[in-house]
Amino acid sequence: MFMYINMMLSLFMFLSGIIVYVLKRKHLLSTLLSLEFIVLSLFYLLFMLYMNYNYEYYFTMIFLVFSVCExxxxxxxxxxxxxxxGNDYFQSFNILEC
Incomplete structure (x- = not known):
């Protein structure tokens, strides 16, 4: 029962991160924050999965290292x-100017 609640919480966190990513796509900072929230929800899911099966947690450390680099x-x-x-709006960003 505890694992089921944690899986649903992680799924809710993941879906809410995707919804925020889709709705707030005009600012780069908002998209980066929502992507970090998605990564945290995936980390929570991996941690609960490894805790349920009594695996070692080395992969979660590698996952955290890659998420910090991202x-x-x-x-x-x-x-x-x-x-x-001068700002982080995608509308003012023109690729042809560079």
């Missing part, structure tokens, strides 16, 4: 976009 890359793209264009 977050750092997204923030660097955000900083470079704000420095060059």
């Amino acid at each position: 977050g750092a890359l997204g923030l660097s793209i955000l900083v470079s976009m704000i420095r060059t264009h």
Whole structure:
């Protein structure tokens, strides 16, 4: 019963992250935050799955390392976009200008 509730919570977190990603796609910061929320929900799902089957947690550490690298890359793209264009709107970003 406990595992079922955690799976439903993780699924709800994942779907709400996807809904926010679709609805707030105009700002880069909002999309990055929703992607990090999706990664956290997947981490929670993996952790509960490994805890249920009594596996080792090494893969979750590798998953966290890759998610931190993804977050750092997204923030660097955000900083470079704000420095060059002044904001994080996708409407003002023109690929042909660069």
